Amino acid sequence: MKNTYKTQDTFAITTPLYYVNALPHIGSAYTTIAADTVARFQRLQGKSVLMITGTDEHGQKIQRTAQSKGRSPQEHCDLVVSGFESLWQQLNIQYDRFSRTTASNHELIVKEFFQRVWDRGDIYLSQQQGWYCVACEEFKEERELLEEKYCPIHTNQKVEWRDEENYFFRLSKYQEKLQAFYQEKPNFIQPESRRNEVLNFVNQGLQDFSISRVNVDWGFQLPVDPSHTIYVWFDALLGYVTALLDPDSEPTLENALSKWWPINLHLIGKDILRFHAIYWPAMLMSADLPISHHVFGHGFLTKDGKKMGKSLGNTLDPFELLKKYGSDAVRYYFLKEIEFGVDGDFSETRFINVLNADLANDLGNLLNRTLKMAQKYFKGQIPDIHGEEIEVTHPLKAIGMSLGEQVIQAYTDLAFSQVCEAVLALVRTSNKYIDETAPWSLYKQCQLEALAEVLYSVLESVRLASYLLSPIIPNISNAIYQQLGFSNDFNDKSVINSSEIFVKQANWGALPKNQILGQPQPIFQRIELAETVS
Numbered sequence: 001m002k003n004t005y006k007t008q009d010t011f012a013i014t015t016p017l018y019y020v021n022a023l024p025h026i027g028s029a030y031t032t033i034a035a036d037t038v039a040r041f042q043r044l045q046g047k048s049v050l051m052i053t054g055t056d057e058h059g060q061k062i063q064r065t066a067q068s069k070g071r072s073p074q075e076h077c078d079l080v081v082s083g084f085e086s087l088w089q090q091l092n093i094q095y096d097r098f099s100r101t102t103a104s105n106h107e108l109i110v111k112e113f114f115q116r117v118w119d120r121g122d123i124y125l126s127q128q129q130g131w132y133c134v135a136c137e138e139f140k141e142e143r144e145l146l147e148e149k150y151c152p153i154h155t156n157q158k159v160e161w162r163d164e165e166n167y168f169f170r171l172s173k174y175q176e177k178l179q180a181f182y183q184e185k186p187n188f189i190q191p192e193s194r195r196n197e198v199l200n201f202v203n204q205g206l207q208d209f210s211i212s213r214v215n216v217d218w219g220f221q222l223p224v225d226p227s228h229t230i231y232v233w234f235d236a237l238l239g240y241v242t243a244l245l246d247p248d249s250e251p252t253l254e255n256a257l258s259k260w261w262p263i264n265l266h267l268i269g270k271d272i273l274r275f276h277a278i279y280w281p282a283m284l285m286s287a288d289l290p291i292s293h294h295v296f297g298h299g300f301l302t303k304d305g306k307k308m309g310k311s312l313g314n315t316l317d318p319f320e321l322l323k324k325y326g327s328d329a330v331r332y333y334f335l336k337e338i339e340f341g342v343d344g345d346f347s348e349t350r351f352i353n354v355l356n357a358d359l360a361n362d363l364g365n366l367l368n369r370t371l372k373m374a375q376k377y378f379k380g381q382i383p384d385i386h387g388e389e390i391e392v393t394h395p396l397k398a399i400g401m402s403l404g405e406q407v408i409q410a411y412t413d414l415a416f417s418q419v420c421e422a423v424l425a426l427v428r429t430s431n432k433y434i435d436e437t438a439p440w441s442l443y444k445q446c447q448l449e450a451l452a453e454v455l456y457s458v459l460e461s462v463r464l465a466s467y468l469l470s471p472i473i474p475n476i477s478n479a480i481y482q483q484l485g486f487s488n489d490f491n492d493k494s495v496i497n498s499s500e501i502f503v504k505q506a507n508w509g510a511l512p513k514n515q516i517l518g519q520p521q522p523i524f525q526r527i528e529l530a531e532t533v534s
């Protein structure tokens with residue numbers, strides 16, 4: 001099979017294909033916001049990006065949920081999918097493909113893949129006994145369970161005893177190959193703590209896992225035995241492959257894998273790490289296909305220390321947050337406040353304080369007051385000075401010159417919180433710098449050259465800050481750019497960026513002199529605590 005087309009300039013990223021057992025919640029939004037931010041950052045750098053999200057629609061969990069709602073499974077899936085699509089639109093997520101595992105082209109991809117693994121001799125029929133969590137769609141080892149046989153992830157759900165005939169995938173055969181692979185690609189699983197978890201698990205010895213079910217109709221029939229359906233996870237992981245097909249191309253593995261494979265990054269929560277970091281590479285080894293480059297398992301958004309989840313029902317409604325605060329606020333808060341990789345609790349008071357402090361006060365006021373001074377002192381134009389003419393020891397230029405590199409590294413490491421902190425440091429220093437240089441006094445003293453340098457350097461720092469934050473808060477960055485006199489649109493995906501443009505814009509000093517400024521308007525309205533419910 002050919003697989004020669006992928007180049008350094010392409011970047012394919014996936015979110016999980018979310019179960020449609022209920023409407024999306026803030027946890028589903030969290031991964032998707034992060035993935036969208038990475039996709040935007042890669043596009044900004046001039047890469048050709050494919051961002052994949054979608055839904056996992058088969059299996060017992062969905063079958064049961066649909067039944068309990070008195071709907072057919074397909075009706076149920078369609079309904080919930082529209083909820084996901086609407087949330088992504090409201091969150092300003094620019095995905096390229098929405099992969100649904102009930103799509104007809106997906107069935108063909110799954111069957112072709114199954115056949116390759118079957119032909120390898122890696123599938124056999126046997127008896128499966130064990131404890132099953134329907135919410136996880138996974139067999140659990142007895143030692144993992146909580147007291148009275150509750151699932152450790154779905155702490156309100158008891159596991160069920162299963163004893164049935166299933167087809168199995170020979171995972172155990174890939175134990176050593178996987179271990180060698182993890183050694184060879186130490187960055188495959190991130191962060192480091194997750195990698196260690198996986199290595200420990202694999203070192204304890206891998207068992208074959210069942211990839212078919214006998215009592216679940218809601219799935220694809222096994223090509224070799226129609227009395228079984230394919231296990232939901234075997235089918236779901238392949239949803240990433242189906243997503244790569246161009247809409248009008250014939251659904252074959254060869255077509256699907258020709259341009260974007262291997263995927264650069266699977267972004268997931270730690271709950272589904274095992275599937276992505278162990279099962280998935282083993283399945284690909286068996287099918288003799290290249291393995292994705294990276295899997296990043298982030299932490300949980302928690303409520304009172306417990307994972308928020310659809311099954312547990314302790315979630316936060318993202319639609320409500322969006323309605324109240326808008327997409328940039330929600331995107332910013334979760335990426336800034338929770339270190340990507342570890343768990344974090346949500347508090348609405350903290351949410352408001354962070355947004356007011358960072359976006360309304362530090363960034364918003366800085367732009368607003370500087371623009372007003374530029375209106376007054378320089379007739380609404382950027383002063384007649386260029387970044388290159390300013391000394392490298394200038395306090396803002398000194399920070400600004402190394403900021404781009406620092407932020408690129410942080411985005412590359414998915415350290416979004418560090419991105420925000422580094423950018424905010426420039427913003428805060430700029431505020432201090434204005435207070436210290438007192439442009440209003442310089443004006444009174446007719447020190448126009450010094451005044452020009454002060455205002456230029458602050459406006460340029462705001463520009464750089466908004467450019468570097470644009471993957472996270474694209475609407476606010478747009479507003480800032482417009483007020484600085486540009487006509488950029490950070491939401492326009494069709495704009496072709498290049499690495500040259502990126503290097504220039506991500507550097508301090510790119511603001512053109514004498515450019516006509518826009519009208520100063522608040523870029524983020526301060527939120528009053530009294531407006532909130534809790």
Ligand SMILES: Nc1ncnc2c1ncn2[C@@H]1O[C@H](COP(=O)(O)OP(=O)(O)OP(=O)(O)O)[C@@H](O)[C@H]1O
Nearest residue numbers: 018019027028031268269300301307308309310311
């Ligand atoms: N509390 C959470 N914190 C962070 N991410 C989450 C959270 N809940 C779900 N996710 C994201 O959704 C993925 C799981 O998708 P799934 O559709 O199973 O959602 P879920 O709400 O966890 O469902 P359930 O509660 O039924 O297990 C995770 O891997 C992660 O990407």
Ligand SMILES: [Zn+2]
Nearest residue numbers: 133136151154
């Ligand atoms: Zn579970």
